[in-house]
Amino acid sequence: MKYAENIMLKLTFSTTQIQQYENVFIFETGYWLTNAIKYNQDYLDICTYQRLQQRLYLQKKIIQKHFEKKKDIRRGIGYLKLICFLIPFLLSLKKKMKVPYLSSLLQPFSDDKVKTERELPPFIYGRDFKCQNFHYKENQYFHVHGGIEFDISTPSIENALEDFQKNLEKIRDCAANTFIEDSGYKEYYSIPVMEFHGKSYYVIYFELETFYQQLYKTQWWGAINEIVNNLRLKRLPLTDAQLHEQFKKKLGFKRAMKCKSIPFGMKSAVERGLSAVFHTFSRKTSSSTISVSDEAGYTIFHHAALHNRVSIICQLCNANFKVNQRRFVTFSQGPTPLHLAAQACSLETTVCLLCSKADYTLSEKRGWMPIHFAAFYDNVCIIIALCRKDPSLLEAEATAENQCTPLLLAATSGALDTIQYLFSIGANWRKTDIKGNNIIHLSVLTFHTEVLKYIIKLNIPELPVWKTLVEMLQCESYKRRMMAVMSLEVICLANDQYWRCILDAGTIPALINLLKSSKIKLQCKTVGLLSNISTHKSAVHALVEAGGIPSLINLLVCDEPEVHSRCAVILYDIAQCENKDVIAKYNGIPSLINLLNLNIENVLVNVMNCIRVLCIGNENNQRAVREHKGLPYLIRFLSSDSGLFNLFLNSFEDVLKAVSSAAIAEVGRDNKEIQDAIAMEGAIPPLVALFKGKQISVQMKGAMAVESLASHNALIQKAFLEKSLTKYLLKLLKAFQIDVKEQGAVALWALAGQTLKQQKYMAEQIGYSFIINMLLSPSAKMQYVGYLLKSRLCINTFCLQ
CATH class of the missing domain: 1.25.40.20 (Ankyrin repeat-containing domain)
Incomplete structure (x- = not known):
């Protein structure tokens, strides 16, 4: 607000082209929305100007996007374009002692039928403002910073195109017949339109009369002079x-x-x-x-x-x-x-x-x-x-x-x-x-990404944006490398296909080299850029081929939490593309587990997600998590009594519980040795406690952990059943979301174990009502579990013995 008094947004009109053939003029007018900051450089330095201009540009962009959506505004713009041409045109006519013959523009209506207004709506007014044709609410003030401006200078007059010259008589006939069809009183009179070269042109016609400045023979000129003469009294x-x-x-x-x-x-x-x-x-x-x-x-x-x-x-x-x-x-x-x-x-x-x-x-x-x-x-x-x-x-x-x-x-x-x-x-x-x-270069060095996007769209071979950015990444200047990375970080999100352009330009090897530099801010921006494009498999393969995995793992030991978080995200994407063993080879798992000591929200979430993906279907990585003492950290996040959650909001507490549950599920899946180790670390009570809360998303992730730990593990099944977990899991079957119901059903079947006696017991605990609902569900998974439970209910005591 410090600079608000001298900041304005102006609408400027300028005639861009004028053609003439005999007494026919063809003109085109453009307009610009302009931010004007009326301060000299002593009061407003260049840096402050750039900051203000970026904010004003966003405002201008919104206005430009929606400006011509309303019909009334489009009509007003059309009027203003006409005015922009008429101002210099009428001034030049006046020099030749000619003015428009206004009676030829409208039919001769009586005064009370014609509504015109010489006054313009004011920029500010109060109670004393009176104007019969502009109506505003009483006691309302109206103020605008800015306004409308006309460029009265014009380009050189060109000869009209041949198409206009050939159709000169048609243009004249069209203009002369303007009011033939529009007889009678109307609020608006239509203007005839003709098309040339795929463009539509309004055809406006008026006659001229001789202008005598001293003799008030022209009525409208005499009326204006009366007003001027009255004002002359105010000396x-x-x-x-x-x-x-x-x-x-x-x-x-x-x-x-x-x-x-x-x-x-x-x-x-x-x-x-x-x-x-x-x-x-x-x-x-x-x-x-x-x-x-x-x-x-x-x-x-x-x-x-x-x-x-x-x-x-x-x-x-x-x-x-x-x-x-x-x-x-x-x-x-x-x-x-x-x-x-x-x-x-x-x-x-x-x-x-x-x-x-x-x-x-x-x-x-x-x-x-x-x-x-x-x-x-x-x-x-x-x-x-x-x-x-x-x-x-x-x-x-x-x-x-x-x-x-x-x-x-x-x-x-x-x-x-x-x-x-x-x-x-x-x-x-x-x-x-x-x-x-x-x-x-200049757009990159001053971080003007909108200019870069425009140059990319121009697609000029001699202006290769991507190649230039790679060259800047490889130069020795720290500023050039930093600004190139920052620009790429923004541009890659501007279009769904720009990541491929970045990849094809050979950017990945240059970015990996930047990860090896000693500048932590540069490393932070680089991993931020890589995390934006690592969601694509082609980018991941290029990153691995360029030796990105060891560089990313080395950054996990730096002192910058933002780098930790982004590196974990990139390693998560890499691990999803069959590179789990490579990450483990470079000691990625112990480095990730060490980060679980931090009390930083996004770091913890991204690290646990990465550990979860590394353990999917990989027994070696599951053992590595246990050997490097990662299990106690994962179990600690299950409990709100750990003291850690005093640092976080309740909403993030739920996120941590859900993420740690999902990680535990994959660490122990199909591995009895790890399942037992998790149970020995005390995971059963906090897992059961998750189901006493109200967050369905947390309970669903908890059900995943229950299913994983209880699968083919009788001791853990017994421990869960002793905690009366069944009644909590049954609540998931009442949920509206089908995926929540499926996870609840699968977790219940995992607790049913491998013996017919335990399975029949679980079926009886669930009851006919839930089983019938499973069988009627559109989900194939629900139907399968329901069928198994129904078959176990039919087993008699003799079969169990």
């Missing part, structure tokens, strides 16, 4: 009382008192755009006083350019102030008003200064011209205005620092809209700065 300059009232209304009482000082008052008037107040102050003081710099070296001209106050700039230009006046503190290479206008997206000011012969080739201390400011600060409309003035500015290099072109500076700041526009008008993307960095 300037203002009185002191009027000045104070204006400041008090705009700035508040405290600041209004400070404005009695002429320098402070003039600066405040310029910032708020109070033209009448500024005119009054300028009458009270000499021109030399007005041109004096403030403590930061800025003059009134600079402040007016920064805040886009065209009316004040016109007053200064008419008073013959220097248009190219530089900021001066301890050196004379400060920015001119045009530099500041280009920085703050002051389009109207930029056009005004260019018309006033401002020098657009002057450089400030960094060697930046106004075009470089516009490119760096992502102000496309300023670039359009400057390049219309001089197309050679497109490739202008900064005269100091790294000698960057506008495109390179746009890549440095992440100005995506500017980059897209510069590509569209043919900017040279092969250019590099003095250090050999192209737009890819």
Whole structure:
């Protein structure tokens, strides 16, 4: 909120193409959403600007995505595009003493039937605001930071395409018949549409009449002049009382008192755009006083350019102030008003200064011209205005620092809209700065991944993003390696297929080499990237072939918990692709078990998941867990009385119980020796206690552990039955989820053992009701267990003997 007062979002319209054939004009208009931050570089440094711009970009992206979804907004944009063309068009007609004949636009309706409004909706209003055609709720204030701006400069007029020339008569006939079908009173009148080259064009027609400025023969011109003549009664300059009232209304009482000082008052008037107040102050003081710099070296001209106050700039230009006046503190290479206008997206000011012969080739201390400011600060409309003035500015290099072109500076700041526009008008993307960095290098070094995504989509062979990133991973510079890894970490998640591009570019060997470096932050980012792509089998195979397993296991002994967690995730993915013995060979199991001493949530979960996968169908790894004393850790997490859970929230306590239960299930599965060892460590009581809770997911994982430990192990079966576990497992059969029911049924059958007597006892404990429900279940597993239990109920006592 510190910078909110001088941040705005503007909608800027610009005519991009004009064609003409006789009296027919064909035009196309574009618009841009622009973030403008009206602070000079003393108050807002580059790093802070980048941080603000990233947040504003997200806001702008949301608006752009949904902006044209509403019909009313699309219609409004169409009107604004037309206005953007008509402003310079009507101004040029007026020079030729021609104006539109308004009576040809609409049929001659009576005054009470025509609803028009010369006023625009205000940006701020209160109770006293009255406008008959704009209705707002009573006692409601309305305020906007930003607004709509038109670029009144236009491109050179081109000759109309041959298709337009051939159809000239059709266009004229279509336009002339606009109101033939639309007779009568309507709120909206349709505009005819014609199609050329796959595009739809509105056809608008109006007649012209001779314009006499002094003789009010034209009715609408006479009406406007009446209003102007009435306003002339309010003469300037203002009185002191009027000045104070204006400041008090705009700035508040405290600041209004400070404005009695002429320098402070003039600066405040310029910032708020109070033209009448500024005119009054300028009458009270000499021109030399007005041109004096403030403590930061800025003059009134600079402040007016920064805040886009065209009316004040016109007053200064008419008073013959220097248009190219530089900021001066301890050196004379400060920015001119045009530099500041280009920085703050002051389009109207930029056009005004260019018309006033401002020098657009002057450089400030960094060697930046106004075009470089516009490119760096992502102000496309300023670039359009400057390049219309001089197309050679497109490739202008900064005269100091790294000698960057506008495109390179746009890549440095992440100005995506500017980059897209510069590509569209043919900017040279092969250019590099003095250090050999192209737009890819600069985007990576400044961590602008949106720019990288755009370049990837362009698919230009001479701009190989993936190859460039691999080269940066292999260079000696720590910063280049770090930024390349960080960029890859973000980009790999932007598209489902980018992981394959990363793999095909040969990135994996370079990343494995980074794991062997001594920089812990670099290692952390590298394992983060690998964990994003290790879910794919091809990536896992490449990782194993590059010698990634020993490198990952070596990182398990470092002091960074985040590295531990991500390494465990990667080893989990590797273990799922038939590499369990390789991980065990490099002492992966003891390294993982040592991490169970930590009291860090995500580390514990990921490590236990990894141990679980390593033990699936692998007796050697099951024994290794026991030999390296991993069983006590797994059993400890089953119990909430261990003291460890005092460190965690209840929700994570349940997660740990579930994960440890699943790990115990795989460690002891089909291995009687390990099953007995788990029971000897005291796993039975905490496992039974899991079923007394309310979390179904935890109970399901507990049932998996019960099934695994009780399978073909009579002693453990007896221990569970003595704890009355059957009645708790029966609750799982009442669950809604089919997988929970299946696990409960399988666990009950595991407790039934291998003797007919015990199986019949278990069937009787379960009862006919549950068995019938199993048989009627759509699950094949439930039906199978139900059939076995039913068959055991039918066994008589003689058979048991």
